[in-house]
Amino acid sequence: MRDGRSLPARRAARTVTVVVIGAGHAGLAMSHHLATRGIDHVILERGEVANSWRHERWDSLRLLTPNWQCRLPGLGYNGPDPDGFMNAQALADHLGHYARVLAAPVHTHTTVRSVQPTEGGYRVITDGGDWRCRAVVLASGACNRPVVPSLDAALPASLCRVTAFDYRHPAQLPPGGVLVVGASATGVQLAAEIHASGRPVTLAVGEHVRLPRRYRGRDIQWWLEASGLLDQGPEAVDDPERVRRLPSPQLVGSDDHHTLDLNALTVRGIELVGRLVGLSDTRLQFSGSLSAHVAAADLKLGRLLDGLDTWARESSMDSAVGPPERPEPTHLPVAPRLGIDLARGEIQSVVWATGFRPDYAWLHVPVLDRKGRLRHRGGVVEAPGLYVLGLPFLRRRRSSFIHGADDDARELGNHLAAWLARGQRHGTATSFSDRLEMLSNEI
Amino acid sequence: MQTVERTIDNGVNVTALLDARQALAQAPEAARFTWRARCDWVHGTHSRTVIEGFHGLGEEQAHRSRFAFDIDHPEVFAAEDHGPTPVEYVLMGLAGCLTAGIAAVAQNRGIQLRSVKATVEGDMDIQGILGMDSDVRNGFDAVRVTYAIDADASREDIEALVAQSQKRSAVFDALTNPTQVEVRVK
Numbered sequence: 001m002r003d004g005r006s007l008p009a010r011r012a013a014r015t016v017t018v019v020v021i022g023a024g025h026a027g028l029a030m031s032h033h034l035a036t037r038g039i040d041h042v043i044l045e046r047g048e049v050a051n052s053w054r055h056e057r058w059d060s061l062r063l064l065t066p067n068w069q070c071r072l073p074g075l076g077y078n079g080p081d082p083d084g085f086m087n088a089q090a091l092a093d094h095l096g097h098y099a100r101v102l103a104a105p106v107h108t109h110t111t112v113r114s115v116q117p118t119e120g121g122y123r124v125i126t127d128g129g130d131w132r133c134r135a136v137v138l139a140s141g142a143c144n145r146p147v148v149p150s151l152d153a154a155l156p157a158s159l160c161r162v163t164a165f166d167y168r169h170p171a172q173l174p175p176g177g178v179l180v181v182g183a184s185a186t187g188v189q190l191a192a193e194i195h196a197s198g199r200p201v202t203l204a205v206g207e208h209v210r211l212p213r214r215y216r217g218r219d220i221q222w223w224l225e226a227s228g229l230l231d232q233g234p235e236a237v238d239d240p241e242r243v244r245r246l247p248s249p250q251l252v253g254s255d256d257h258h259t260l261d262l263n264a265l266t267v268r269g270i271e272l273v274g275r276l277v278g279l280s281d282t283r284l285q286f287s288g289s290l291s292a293h294v295a296a297a298d299l300k301l302g303r304l305l306d307g308l309d310t311w312a313r314e315s316s317m318d319s320a321v322g323p324p325e326r327p328e329p330t331h332l333p334v335a336p337r338l339g340i341d342l343a344r345g346e347i348q349s350v351v352w353a354t355g356f357r358p359d360y361a362w363l364h365v366p367v368l369d370r371k372g373r374l375r376h377r378g379g380v381v382e383a384p385g386l387y388v389l390g391l392p393f394l395r396r397r398r399s400s401f402i403h404g405a406d407d408d409a410r411e412l413g414n415h416l417a418a419w420l421a422r423g424q425r426h427g428t429a430t431s432f433s434d435r436l437e438m439l440s441n442e443i
Numbered sequence: 444m445q446t447v448e449r450t451i452d453n454g455v456n457v458t459a460l461l462d463a464r465q466a467l468a469q470a471p472e473a474a475r476f477t478w479r480a481r482c483d484w485v486h487g488t489h490s491r492t493v494i495e496g497f498h499g500l501g502e503e504q505a506h507r508s509r510f511a512f513d514i515d516h517p518e519v520f521a522a523e524d525h526g527p528t529p530v531e532y533v534l535m536g537l538a539g540c541l542t543a544g545i546a547a548v549a550q551n552r553g554i555q556l557r558s559v560k561a562t563v564e565g566d567m568d569i570q571g572i573l574g575m576d577s578d579v580r581n582g583f584d585a586v587r588v589t590y591a592i593d594a595d596a597s598r599e600d601i602e603a604l605v606a607q608s609q610k611r612s613a614v615f616d617a618l619t620n621p622t623q624v625e626v627r628v629k
Contacts, residue, residue, distance in 0.1 A: 207610075278621040288619035289609070296606040302599060335585070370471070 013123065013130035016042050017420065020137040021115075021124075023049045023106045025072060025095055026390035027139035029405035031104040032073040033413035039420070043139075044126055046111040049099045050092035052141055057088045059169045060193055062253035064185055065221050065401055072098050073406040083219065085253025091402075112140075116364045120423075121385060134423065135385035135416055138363070138374075142391050142400060143356035149181070152352065154279050156342060160349035164190060167351060170197035176348030177201070179284070179340070181276050183208040184247035187353035188260050192252070194351070195270050202340065202347070203265060205290055206275035210297040210330070211249040213259045215305065216312070217322035220251070227311040230398035234378070244393045247355065262294065262330050273336050282343040286336070294330045302326065358391070379412045385419065387412050455550040473501045482514075488522045489515040530583070534563040537614045541588060544608030554600060557593040564588075586618060 018034055020027045023045035034041045048054060063070065068082035070091070075098055086094065099106055107128065114125040121134040146163035155161060160174050164186045170193060180191040183205040195201040211220050224230050234240035252260040262272060274287035309324050311317070340347055360368060367375050367383050375382040378395045389408055390400060398404035467474045476499035482492045495509045513526030527535070538561045549556050565586045571579040592601050609615050 274619070280621065285621050289615070292606065292609045292615070292619075295602070296610065299599065299603050299606055303603070306599075 013132045015132045016040055017133060018042075018135045018137060018416065019044060019122070019124045019131050019133045020139055021112050022138070022140035023095075023099060023104070023108070024052060024139065024141055024390070025050075025098075025402045026141070026405045026409065027137070028095060028098055028102060028104055029073050029409040030137050030139055030389055030413060031106075032102055033409045034416075035102065035104075037413060037417050039413075039417060041105060042131065043104055043106045044110045044112055044124065044131075045106055045108050048092075048096075048108050049106060050095040052143065053088040053092040053095070056143075056165060058164070058167050058190070060087075060189070062087045063091060063402070064248070064251045064253055065403070066219050066253070069221055069225065069401070069403050070094065071403045071406065073409065075101065083257075084255070112362050114362050114364050117383065122365075134420060135387065137412070137416070138360075138381070138386070138388040139390055140358065142358050144359035145357050146352060147355040147357050148352050149276070149354055151276065151279055152350075155350065156282065159342065159347070161352070162349065163352045164354075165356065170194045170199065173197075173199065173349045173351075175199065177346045178349045178351060179204060179276070179347050180351045180353055182206070182247070182353035182355065183250065183262065184353060184355070185249060185251050187247075188250045188262075188265060189252050190351055190353055191265055191270050192260060192268065195265075195268055199349075200269075200271075200346075202271045202273055202337075203262075204273050204276040204286060205262065205293060206287070207293055208247055208262075208297050209249040210261050210301045210327075211251055211259075211304075212261070212301075212327055213251060213254075213257050215308065216325060219257070223308050225398075225403075226317075227308055229307075230401070230404070231396050233396045234393060240393055243397075244391070246392075259327075261327070263328060266331060271337070272332060273340075274338070280339075282341055284340045284342060284347070286338050286340075288338060290336050291332055294332060298329050379408060380415060385416075385423075387416060451550060451553050451555045453546045453550045453554075453556050455547045457547060457550045460547065461551075470501075473499075475499070485513075485525070486523075487515075488520070489513065489525045530565060530567065533583075533614075533618070534565050534586070537586065537588065537612075537618060538563045540612045540614035541590075541605070541608050544612050545590075545592070545604050548604050548607045548611075549594065549596075552600070552604070554594050554596045554604065557595075558591075559593075560591045562589045583618075 017039055018041035020030050020034075020041055020043040023043045027043050027045070028049070031041065031043055045051060062085040065085075066082065067077045067079060067084050067086060070077050070086065072095075098104075107126075110126045110128040112124060112126050114123075115136055116123045116125070118132065121132060122136045124131040124133060124136065146165035148163055152161060162172060164182075167190060173194065175198075177200040178194050179202045180187055180194065181204045183191075183203060187203065191201050191203045213220060215223055234243075237243055250261050252258070258264070266272060272290065274290035275293070276284060277287045278285035305324070305326065312321055357372075358374075360372070360374065365381075365383050365386060367381050367386065369375050374388055374391075376388055376394075379388050379391075381388055388394070389412060390405065392400045394400070395408050395411065396404065399408055476497065478497050480492050480494050482490050484490045490513075492512045492514060493509060494506065494512070496503060496505045498504065512532070514529055514532065515525040516522035516528050517524045542559055542561055545559055546556060563586070565583040567583050568576075568579045570576040571581040590605055592604070594601060594604075596604070
């Protein structure tokens with residue numbers, strides 16, 4: 001591994017066939033598959049390997065997937081606790097180990113300032129010199145920036161506000177009540193942790209995905225993987241964009257494998273309210289749609305469990321697992337509050353658990369749609385030689401999981417290799433429609 | 444999809460709706476609509492609203508005919524009861540919106556509906572509108588919609604229809620979420 005800080009700031013651009021941006025699990029998986037094919041490449045990493053896991057997550061975070069599932073290309077988990085859940089540090093160490101095993105060409109402490117199209121490829125400008133390459137793989141992750149509702153700017157300055165990106169532990173917050181906004185895995189975990197610190201917590205709940213940690217004696221991730229659900233691709237669903245926008249499921253990785261759904265939060269004494277939708281003078285307004293969101297999440301969970309039961313029966317797994325079970329419906333207060341007056345002092349902090357988004361500010365290639373999302377199909381970006389990895393539901397439901405990187409990186413690596421070979425044969429860049437055609441042939 | 448369209452008919456042209464969705468993705472500005480109602484005071488608490496034109500798809504549009512509605516209050520309000528109350532029109536709007544959604548979603552999911560009946564109730568403490576107690580709001584404090592649906596589908600699938608319909612309902616959204624409302628004098 002080379003440290004970008006030791007390089008001179010500017011010199012003639014170096015040349016490489018492929019630049020991979022980001023040395024997380026996705027970038028390393030791609031490096032593995034490029035190396036297997038003998039394609040020369042570098043991985044540019046703004047910090048250290050697994051930088052987001054080391055520096056951009058809260059202290060108590062543990063993976064939502066069990067250790068046995070954290071497979072990387074050529075490296076399975078063989079530690080002492082396959083059913084446990086790594087914390088962020090353990091995963092970062094695991095990825096660091098993987099990078100060393102691969103001898104991956106990672107340039108650490110090298111921040112990409114710009115990616116620009118050039119004749120026959122791209123110029124990648126970094127704070128440690130420039131690179132010219134034929135192809136670029138974006139593996140910088142889906143969670144580079146917190147999504148913060150515009151309402152944030154209207155909140156009184158006296159209120160402590162923190163995003164899930166900046167949150168580390170409850171002691172960051174002043175004493176007093178906390179409103180956690182968002183009921184994804186992040187929201188429910190932060191709500192539970194902050195409540196355990198002695199602060200009263202209100203959780204604003206919009207659309208959410210309810211999952212039990214364990215089902216019929218097995219981890220829910222085992223079910224999702226074994227039944228083939230995680231292999232489902234975008235072509236198998238009506239509206240892939242809707243799936244991509246889904247919040248992460250209400251799960252936590254813990255030693256006791258407990259479920260952390262809304263009922264579990266209610267039992268602990270956390271108050272549920274509807275989605276945060278407005279501020280009128282000093283009054284926070286919550287949507288009256290809480291029961292609709294809860295009913296939808298319960299229905300979807302029921303449908304999922306029905307599907308898993310059917311799969312278990314048809315694949316003769318019934319004897320290997322416990323009997324079917326159904327969780328209690330989600331219980332709501334009779335009349336969830338529709339507003340809280342901030343002037344009354346009940347709420348001292350707001351925690352935005354309202355999602356993350358990728359950061360493409362440095363990507364100077366016209367491939368973003370009007371909402372700032374990359375235009376791509378299955379990771380083949382709408383610009384020749386540009387690829388992306390690790391986004392939700394990129395090629396299959398597991399695409400954003402650690403163990404989702406292997407298949408995606410292999411297939412996109414195949415595509416990339418074919419594209420490089422065609423470019424060499426014809427001496428010209430392949431059109432986007434040709435590339436899509438190549439891709440569909442592979443799938 | 445072809446088979447579904449031949450055998451299932453709830454009278455909703457889902458293909459046209461899905462095509463519109465695709466077309467509007469290319470021209471999002473055409474998706475801006477403005478709905479309009481013109482109201483004339485008649486006498487007492489009686490007024491009449493006429494609905495005719497609206498704006499959408501980048502131009503002025505019109506209903507196939509002009510619709511007129513009387514709005515009034517019942518005799519217990521010392522009024523002449525020439526028509527439903529304004530709040531009953533709101534309930535009517537909610538029921539109509541959710542029911543249209545159910546038909547469309549059912550069509551899209553290949554579910555044949557035989558009957559869809561909704562009962563809508565809105566609770567209100569009129570101490571609010573009478574200005575008797577400032578702690579009581581003017582509007583509904585709770586709204587309940589109960590559906591009885593007869594269709595070729597399981598109970599779960601019917602519940603999913605109703606859930607999806609709420610998710611895409613303009614009136615459900617208007618009732619459950621705040622809206623900027625400005626009332627001016629010309």
